[in-house]
Amino acid sequence: AVRERPDADGDRMELICNSCNGHLGHIFRGEKWGFPPPHERHCVNSRSLVFEKKEGGRRLDDPERLAEEAAAVEQGEEGEEGDxxxxxxxxxxxxxxxxxxxxxxxxxxxxxxxxxxxxx
Structure with a gap:
């Protein structure tokens, strides 16, 4: 579990591990440019995370996934072709x-x- 506390700079909230009291990262609220509601950006240190490989998962640079996304952009999600x-x-x-x-x-x-x- 994770808890939050105000960071020393007062501009952000620090994410703290409930188990070890370790610093995990920060959460930024109110950043409305590009972030959907609730307008939050979580910046978590990768050393705080455990990355587990799951069967059936695909890499972010997977050529098949990239081709599917490119086709979706060319066709538009709900609109006419070329949207x-x-x-x-x-x-x-x-x-x-x-x-x-x-x-x-x-x-x-x-x-x-x-x-x-x-x-x-």
Whole structure:
């Protein structure tokens, strides 16, 4: 079992093993870019984990799995052929670009307001 406690930096929660009180990693909450609800990212040290091989499992770089995923992207998950399925990283990139555009628009509006105020 695992418990959480606030980390010394106050920005994240530390994951602690209930059995040995060892540090397992951290949990980050409120990261809405690319993470579905509950908007959490778990960063667990791999040395804390036990990796067990299971029969029937496939490697992440399995050519068959990669071909199946590529075909799914080309066909779209539920839509027409050629639809694009957005990945979490793509969503994050889009979110960052939208944030930058919004910040630029706000800065431009502030510059215009300042120029208009100075003109009067």
């Amino acid at each position: 694009y399925v957005e990945s979490g990283y793509d969503k994050w990139l889009r979110h960052k670009a939208e944030e930058e555009q919004r910040a630029e628009a706000e800065a431009e509006a502030a510059r215009r307001a300042a120029a208009a105020a100075a003109a009067h």
